[in-house]
């Protein structure tokens with residue numbers, strides 16, 4: 001399967017970890033004429049502008065909540081990666097209306113403006129926390145998916161229409177504020193490692209895989225598709241053992257602190273009903289949009305008999321990594337390699 005050529009790309013949330021990695025991948029691949037970085041933060045744009053110095057990058061200050069700003073950035077674009085979001089669980093718990101405004105209303109703005117501007121393909125980034133959500137971040141991302149699919153359902157079959165798709169992925173390893181850098185910091189500063197619940201599992205995905213998933217969606221989406229990448233999962237206990245072993249601190253103390261607000265024992269990437277209309281593409285599942293007519297009568301008379309044959313795809317029943325697997329995966333991360341280099345090079349003396 002060949003990659004589609006892209007001329008002008010818009011990345012919302014373009015200064016975040018995903019946005020920057022996608023930006024570099026597109027520029028390195030030399031298959032793009034212009035990449036627009038759309039975000040709220042002048043400072044982060046300034047840093048990116050002075051680091052990359054590439055004339056193909058255009059910077060747009062704006063907030064996805066503001067439809068006019070989104071429309072302005074969307075003119076002449078043929079591909080959108082919609083990554084702008086409030087994605088931290090605690091901040092969305094405390095400010096759910098802010099999550100609603102950015103993740104739901106903002107996404108509606110991006111999707112509608114994309115359709116009106118005649119964008120070819122629009123990929124919305126979601127998360128496993130959107131499946132059976134228990135926290136405001138997951139709930140707002142679940143609603144983003146619904147908003148995207150409702151728009152896709154309206155334009156299905158129109159030959160000139162924008163193809164709208166979503167992707168879901170699990171925890172991005174080493175992302176800012178996440179548990180891997182925290183555990184490393186605790187080892188480095190001699191503090192006990194704080195484990196919430198040792199048997200909790202999470203899908204672990206390097207950032208490069210999330211970028212590849214989004215690109216895959218762009219290349220292969222049909223109207224309203226949702227893609228997930230098959231990913232291995234690990235228990236938090238095994239993740240901690242792996243990190244302790246890599247830092248040659250097998251006996252580093254551990255405190256079991258209990259669950260935090262809005263957490264789950266395991267995360268689900270796709271539920272049984274979704275998998276009943278999915279296609280196995282090797283590394284990925286393509287989940288087709290449920291395009292049945294939802295008018296009142298058929299909602300009650302036309303059901304789906306296949307769902308019962310499937311089970312949810314979650315981090316307790318997916319491929320489970322051993323400690324050795326987790327170590328090997330961690331060692332592929334550039335951040336981990338440089339941490340270990342300085343640790344082994346004497347930083348611990």
Ligand SMILES: O=c1ccn([C@@H]2O[C@H](COP(=O)(O)OP(=O)(O)O[C@H]3O[C@H](CO)[C@H](O)[C@H](O)[C@H]3O)[C@@H](O)[C@H]2O)c(=O)[nH]1
Nearest residue numbers: 087088089127129170171178179180194195196197200236
């Ligand atoms: O001190 C800690 C902190 C976390 N954990 C555990 O480690 C796992 C991962 O925790 P993270 O905080 O790294 O990730 P979350 O699954 O809670 O959520 C993360 O991924 C989300 C995207 O899906 C959001 O980006 C969110 O802000 C980000 O923290 C969880 O099982 C958590 O219970 C610990 O054991 N000890």
